[in-house]
Every structure is written in structure tokens, then in C-alpha cells.
Amino acid sequence: xxxxxxxxxxxxxxxxxxxxxxxxxxxxxxxxxxxxxxxxxxxxxxxxxxxxxxxxxxxxxxxxxxxxxxxxxxxxxxxxxxxxxxxxxxxxxxxxxxxxxxxxxxxxxxxxxxxxxxxxxxxxxxxxxxxxxxxxxxxxxxxxxxxxxxxxxxxxxxxxxxxxxxxxxxxxxxxxxxxxxxxxxxxxxxxxxxxxxxxxxxxxxxxxxxxxxxxxxxxxxxxxxxxxxxxxxxxxxxxxxxxxxxxxxxxxxxxxxxxxxxxxxxxxxxxxxxxxxxxxxxxxxxxxxxxxxxxxxxxxxxxxxxxxxxxxxxxxxxxxxxxxxxxxxxxxxxxxxxxxxxxxxxxxxxxxxxxxxxxxxxxxxxxxxxxxxxxxxxx
Amino acid sequence: xxxxxxxxxxxxxxxxxxxxxxxxxxxxxxxxxxxxxxxxxxxxxxxxxxxxxxxxxxxxxxxxxxxxxxxxxxxxxxxxxxxxxxxxxxxxxxxxxxxxxxxxxxxx
Ligand SMILES: Cc1cc2nc3c(=O)[nH]c(=O)nc-3n(C[C@H](O)[C@H](O)[C@H](O)COP(=O)(O)OP(=O)(O)OC[C@H]3O[C@@H](n4cnc5c(N)ncnc54)[C@H](O)[C@@H]3O)c2cc1C
Ligand code: FES
Numbered sequence: 429x430x431x432x433x434x435x436x437x438x439x440x441x442x443x444x445x446x447x448x449x450x451x452x453x454x455x456x457x458x459x460x461x462x463x464x465x466x467x468x469x470x471x472x473x474x475x476x477x478x479x480x481x482x483x484x485x486x487x488x489x490x491x492x493x494x495x496x497x498x499x500x501x502x503x504x505x506x507x508x509x510x511x512x513x514x515x516x517x518x519x520x521x522x523x524x525x526x527x528x529x530x531x532x533x534x535x536x537x538x539x540x541x542x543x544x545x546x547x548x549x550x551x552x553x554x555x556x557x558x559x560x561x562x563x564x565x566x567x568x569x570x571x572x573x574x575x576x577x578x579x580x581x582x583x584x585x586x587x588x589x590x591x592x593x594x595x596x597x598x599x600x601x602x603x604x605x606x607x608x609x610x611x612x613x614x615x616x617x618x619x620x621x622x623x624x625x626x627x628x629x630x631x632x633x634x635x636x637x638x639x640x641x642x643x644x645x646x647x648x649x650x651x652x653x654x655x656x657x658x659x660x661x662x663x664x665x666x667x668x669x670x671x672x673x674x675x676x677x678x679x680x681x682x683x684x685x686x687x688x689x690x691x692x693x694x695x696x697x698x699x700x701x702x703x704x705x706x707x708x709x710x711x712x713x714x715x716x717x718x719x720x721x722x723x724x725x726x727x728x729x730x731x732x733x734x735x736x737x738x739x740x741x742x743x744x745x746x747x748x749x750x751x752x753x754x755x756x757x758x759x760x761x762x763x764x765x766x767x768x769x770x771x772x773x774x775x776x777x778x779x780x781x782x783x784x785x786x787x788x789x790x791x792x793x794x795x796x797x798x799x800x801x802x803x804x805x806x807x
Numbered sequence: 808x809x810x811x812x813x814x815x816x817x818x819x820x821x822x823x824x825x826x827x828x829x830x831x832x833x834x835x836x837x838x839x840x841x842x843x844x845x846x847x848x849x850x851x852x853x854x855x856x857x858x859x860x861x862x863x864x865x866x867x868x869x870x871x872x873x874x875x876x877x878x879x880x881x882x883x884x885x886x887x888x889x890x891x892x893x894x895x896x897x898x899x900x901x902x903x904x905x906x907x908x909x910x911x912x913x914x915x
Contacts, residue, residue, distance in 0.1 A: 463870075463871055463890065465892075475816040475817060489816070491817075514871070529890075529891070530892075550868055550870065550872040550873070551867070551868055553867075560857075560862055560864070561862075561863065561865070562852035562853050562854070562863055562864065562865025562866075563852060563865060564865075564867065565865075565866070565867060565869070566867055566868050566869070568868060568869065568870060569866060569867060569868050569869035569870070569889075572869040572870065572889075573844055573847065573869060574811060575817060577819070577821075577839075577840050577841065577844035577848075578810055578811045578814070578817070578819035578821065579809075579810055579811065579840070579844050579845075579847050579848045580809050580810070580811055581847075603814065603815050603816065604811050604814060605811060605813075647863075648852075648853055648863050649852045649853060649863065649865065686872060
């Protein structure tokens, strides 16, 4: 075991970065670990100008926001950054096991006093024949390939899903030089912002609502796709099938929180579809049922980078409180400020779902307690 | 497939151009690319075969979370090639199902 850190932050996306920065304001000795060679999480792939209204950040490219936060963290004397390092386990005695791949391969055990998990989300799969063929890629994977490594994912792409991610990644594919044959959307209307939809339409990409994918064609890899129209009950309408000549099928059908480590830590897992499925239980200040474990960002419920950053601040404030590093009045002021910014961000119609999810999460534990008689805190 | 040469927003810092081996065949890659990205750029999408039905496997998440990209790298199986970077001279081959570490080592 090496040094004793007061706080370990797992995940260097917007949530983890702002958590570390907030903790540092209270002099908390922090270690931030991320699997990648660079900090920033999803932000390193986001070449588009941001939506959302987080102070002056709407209109700024995601990569620029990521770069700014990363620089601040790298230059902060209270924060030790460990890159190319995966947190692989969190044990009963409070040991966080880390596997470092570079510069030298090694296993490291640390025993931080508190942990903030900000591990983000992973892409959802969709059930259809051939969905396991090489060439069926998650939207995040397509973004990583083209925006981080500069490799073209495919020549001709079929996009599944017309939410903001599907629309933005379509536009990014066009910028990178791929052709997008169509965007299919099973619902009767486009899921994302109209500005994003208009942008891809101007490039001639058809957005087919009430359509779905039937199967992927190919033996060793994707060589085509069959799509069809669906009826009101989302059943394919016979006779409407159409074959598209594509080499990539890109899935943008939602994300699910990466909960493994929080589960292992003894955090209660709730099932809240509005937040992305299984999510670690937490209160509005990002505390879990394990007193020294906190969560933030997409892990706590799929939302946005802007809200992830504020949740990171809140998680840090709760860790600071646990560590006894702030006066109650200081905490109250900072929390009130963060909550009011969160509320402002959640005023749009797109936030209705998330707000409903958060409401369910509040009641989830109460209902469970009622059912089980009593729910002892774990950890 | 190919590498993107001209991007309206991004410049790519690919690192150093090096040679590594895929199934014994030399492949050009860059040190700032993951093995899976370099293979994709070389037109190689099938990274292995599944354990039971021997279905072809490519990458899916590209962030180290789905295990779809596991390959044998320098004799070691189960390497997530979407996270592991290209190094000069490494030998990469397709993984067939769950390969054994012990067997691999005695093979070398
Ligand atoms: C195409 C697209 C467009 C988007 N556009 C916008 C937008 O315009 N505006 C907006 O506000 N939001 C946008 N978002 C959403 C935003 O990117 C996410 O909500 C945000 O990045 C979530 O932040 P996070 O810190 O929770 O997770 P992430 O950014 O996903 O970061 C998590 C980090 O944790 C690391 N990690 C995970 N597990 C481990 C482990 N075990 N050990 C070590 N490290 C680990 C990961 O490698 C990653 O770096 C967009 C998302 C996508 C996909
Ligand atoms: S592609 Fe998912 S782990 Fe590598």
C-alpha cells in the first residue's frame, strides 16, 4: 500500500474532474484514476458545440471543455492523476485495487478514506439477427474510432436511433467523410433537438421514423442491413422491408450506467428505466447508503455533461463533509448554489424523464424499506 | 478502411509510425492508436471467434467495457485491444473462444 489518500475519484470525465476540483478547494488530498491515456471521458470525442446552458458553456465544443478541466486538474497540487489505470475492485476493508497498464504494468492497492465513483455509461445493445457481427458498433465506439484515433469507421453507415447522440454522431460521420444512408427511428417522431435533425437533413440524410432494423446481413462482417416500417405496436409491417448497402450499423439506442464497482462496494442498486436502468441508489447530495461512497455523472443516471459536472461538485461536497473538512455554513452555501444551477438546467422538456426518474429513486428506497421491513446500511 | 486525413475540426496526433504483426503479417500502425483501431484502419474487422458458436467478433464499445475485442497479444489471451496501444513488433492474433493462459505460455 502506498500513500493514504483522503479521496479517490474513479473516472476522469466531466463528473470526476469537477469532483476532484471541488474537493481540492477544501484541501482534500485526492487521487483521480482513469483508464485512458487522457482525461476528459466522453468530452474528448465531442467535436460539436455544446447544447445545455451551463454558465457560458453552451456553444463551446465538448473537447474544449474537457481540455480546460483536465488542465486545471493536472496543475492542481492537491490532485494526483493516475492515467492508463483501471479500478478493478473495491473491497470490504476499503481497499481500491488498481491495474496500471502504462508506463509499466502493475497492480496497486490504495485505501482511500472516501471514494467518488464517476465511471460513466456504456452503450445499449439491440436485439436483431446478426447484431453480433463485426461492423455493428455502438455510437460511442464510432465516435472513439473517428474522433480520437482518426480512423474512418466505415464507408456507408446505417444509424439506429434519432436521439441527440444518433443525430450528432451522424453529423460527425459526415464530417469525417463517411456516408450515412439513413437514420431509423422506431418512434413516430425524432428524439433529439430539431437543430441537430435539420443539420443532417440538409446533407440529404433521410430520417425514417416508425422504422426499425430487421437484420444485419453478412457472414464474417456487416455487408448490409434490412430495415422495415413498423405499425402502432412497433411490429414490422410485412412487405415494407428494404435492404440497404452498408458496412457499419451504428447503435444509438441509449446508454446504461457502469455500476459494477458501486455494486461491489455494497451500494444498493435500483432499477429506474428513466435513468438508464440499474443505477446506484443515491440522495440529492450524491451520497449512497455506504457512508464513505459517493456517485456522480452518467453513473448516477444518464443525463448530460453539464449536469454531470454539478453532480461531481455535490459528490465532492458530501465527501468533504464526511471528512470533516468544511464548516456547515460553507457547505450549505455551496450546495444551495449547485442545486439551483441543477434546477435551471433541468427546466427543459428533455429533463422531464430524468426528473421523473429522480423522483422514483427517492421513493425507491422508502418502498423497499417498507417491503423488506428494514434495510440495513451496507459497507 | 482508412485513416481520416482532412478533418474540419480535429488534428490527430497519431504518434510514431511502427510495424507490428497480425497473424504473422506485418501491419503499419501508430503508437497513439489502439490495436483495434490500427487493425480497423488496415481493413481488419474480425478480431476473434466466439467460444461456442465460433461466430466472428469485432469491437463494439471501444471503451473497454464489453469484451468483444479480446485478442491474443504476445502470447497473452484476453487482451482488450480497444484499450491496448500499438507497440512496435508486438504479435497479435485472433482469439478463439476462451484460450488458456498456461497453454499459451508453454506454446511460446
Ligand atoms: C455523442 C454524444 C453527444 C453528447 N453531447 C452533449 C452535449 O452537447 N451537452 C451535454 O451536456 N452532454 C452531452 N453528452 C453527454 C455527456 O457526454 C455525458 O453525459 C458526460 O460525458 C457524462 O460524464 P461522466 O463524467 O459521468 O462520464 P464519462 O464522460 O463517460 O467519463 C467516465 C470516465 O470514467 C472512466 N472509467 C470508467 N470505468 C473506470 C474504471 N473502472 N477505472 C478507471 N476509469 C474508469 C472512463 O474511461 C471515462 O473516462 C453527449 C454524449 C454523447 C455520447
Ligand atoms: S470493444 Fe468493448 S471491450 Fe473492447
